[in-house]
């Protein structure tokens with residue numbers, strides 16, 4: 001069967017060489033190679049299997065809100081390092097890398113925009129910024145935008161994508177769960193709607209606080225949603241998990 005292996009390898013190299021970067025994308029769910037332009041038109045959803053590609057906050061802005069209506073809040077809030085935390089790298093170095101990679105200062109984009117002509121307050125998390133982890137800045141920005149929704153008497157729409165709390169901020173990160181929960185609770189007291197959209201993944205401290213407190217909670221299909229991740233649960237209970245667990 002060596003000829004077959006050679007032929008296959010030939011096809012693979014040919015594909016690799018002949019697909020210009022960015023023109024085509026491989027669906028991480030079904031493996032189909034999709035044309036980027038068609039993917040854009042299909043709102044970044046795979047036309048073959050319906051998988052929602054991971055997209056940036058800017059792309060969510062484009063898809064969900066009226067063009068040119070976005071006004072950003074607190075774009076310059078950036079994490080400090082009160083605990084002088086260091087694992088394999090120093091925390092400030094990790095922040096700097098994430099800022100460079102994403103061209104934003106924190107793991108959440110907040111502001112107001114119009115949705116079919118209605119102004120709403122919004123927060124969109126960026127998973128590519130340290131796994132969308134919630135440190136003091138993320139928590140503070142979400143709490144502030146929820147309060148702005150109350151001041152302006154407009155609904156609040158949140159798109160979550162997060163691995164949970166930010167370990168480098170330890171207890172300060174965990175405190176954000178209480179802060180954000182309290183802020184969205186004030187929305188309820190003010191009789192303003194909070195719409196929570198869960199994307200892949202929404203786990204840990206974000207799932208255990210504001211993300212699950214929506215008046216309406218919508219999830220992208222097959223998004224991983226839960227508190228502890230499947231690997232941790234599997235190791236704890238010592239059993240194979242059923243297919244589609246937490247999806």
Ligand SMILES: [Zn+2]
Pocket residue numbers: 027028029030031032046047048049050051
């Ligand atoms: Zn697919």
